[in-house]
Amino acid sequence: MLANEYSYSDCLRHSIKNAWTVDDCFQDRDFDFSKMFLPERIAGVAGIVCLNEEEKLKLNQIRGNSYCHIFAFVEEYIIPMVLDHARRDVFGDETRLRFLLRFAEDETKHQDMLRRAMTQIDRGLGHTCGVIPGREDVARVVLGKSPLAALLLTSMIEWFTQLHYVEHVRDSGQLDPLFQDILRHHWIDEAQHAKADTILIEEVAAELSEAERVQAVDELLELGMAIDGLLAQQIEMDIDTLEAVTGRSFDDGERSEISSAQQHAYRWTFILSGLEHPRFVQTVGDLTAAGLDKIEHAVGALSQ
Ligand SMILES: [Fe+2]
Numbered sequence: 001m002l003a004n005e006y007s008y009s010d011c012l013r014h015s016i017k018n019a020w021t022v023d024d025c026f027q028d029r030d031f032d033f034s035k036m037f038l039p040e041r042i043a044g045v046a047g048i049v050c051l052n053e054e055e056k057l058k059l060n061q062i063r064g065n066s067y068c069h070i071f072a073f074v075e076e077y078i079i080p081m082v083l084d085h086a087r088r089d090v091f092g093d094e095t096r097l098r099f100l101l102r103f104a105e106d107e108t109k110h111q112d113m114l115r116r117a118m119t120q121i122d123r124g125l126g127h128t129c130g131v132i133p134g135r136e137d138v139a140r141v142v143l144g145k146s147p148l149a150a151l152l153l154t155s156m157i158e159w160f161t162q163l164h165y166v167e168h169v170r171d172s173g174q175l176d177p178l179f180q181d182i183l184r185h186h187w188i189d190e191a192q193h194a195k196a197d198t199i200l201i202e203e204v205a206a207e208l209s210e211a212e213r214v215q216a217v218d219e220l221l222e223l224g225m226a227i228d229g230l231l232a233q234q235i236e237m238d239i240d241t242l243e244a245v246t247g248r249s250f251d252d253g254e255r256s257e258i259s260s261a262q263q264h265a266y267r268w269t270f271i272l273s274g275l276e277h278p279r280f281v282q283t284v285g286d287l288t289a290a291g292l293d294k295i296e297h298a299v300g301a302l303s304q
């Protein structure tokens, strides 16, 4: 059981030791627009033949903005979800309560950090980047699913946040230092959140039958498909922004080339890097073998 490796007291200790503020992260800095914001594995711009190098750099920076937006967007529901779990045992384990309250507060801090980044990126690009609306509606949809489905989505997101930073950002050496620091600060907190998710999943799943666990995996995959639809909308908005900041107008063939490269990159970033994360796979495998088969099937379909 993966949850046995983690404890709320360990999460709390790390969280207190590594506490940071949004001002600590920004240190009054601005972004350097001569540099990439995202690593190529996330941005997926290098192979687009209809764009020159300068336009690829702009698309990378626009993607930096939408990366911040999508995180702020999908993490919105986590705040009420974690508070609900905290309230479930409000007079019980004080360490659990303290950590879960910090967890919720961390997510409000992340929203503040990510929105500040977006404001500065818009200012630097001289254009307000288009971003998908409706985050409260999405939060309501996620919270309308079973508690286990919402926790599995959270676990997936919090593991992939770490993978993006540790494997693709930390040692890159080519990225804008402020953007890199934003992802580093996010990772510091998410490293504890992902452990707590695993414990919460075990708490919730202990009371569920195999059929209910499989049902939660089905709901997670429905949410994944809904996120895929939102990403497709964001891709079109990113291309509109790229037209605005470069002064170019893309014909249908160019738009479709950019869009299919971006679909590949977005899907890996926000869905596949989570569903395939070894710790997430282990968490689902601990819950239900049938659910794990469904996840593997979905990964196969989305990877094509
Ligand atoms: Fe977060």
Ligand SMILES: [Fe+2]
Residues within 6 Å of the ligand: 107, 158, 189, 190, 193
């Ligand atoms: Fe988090």
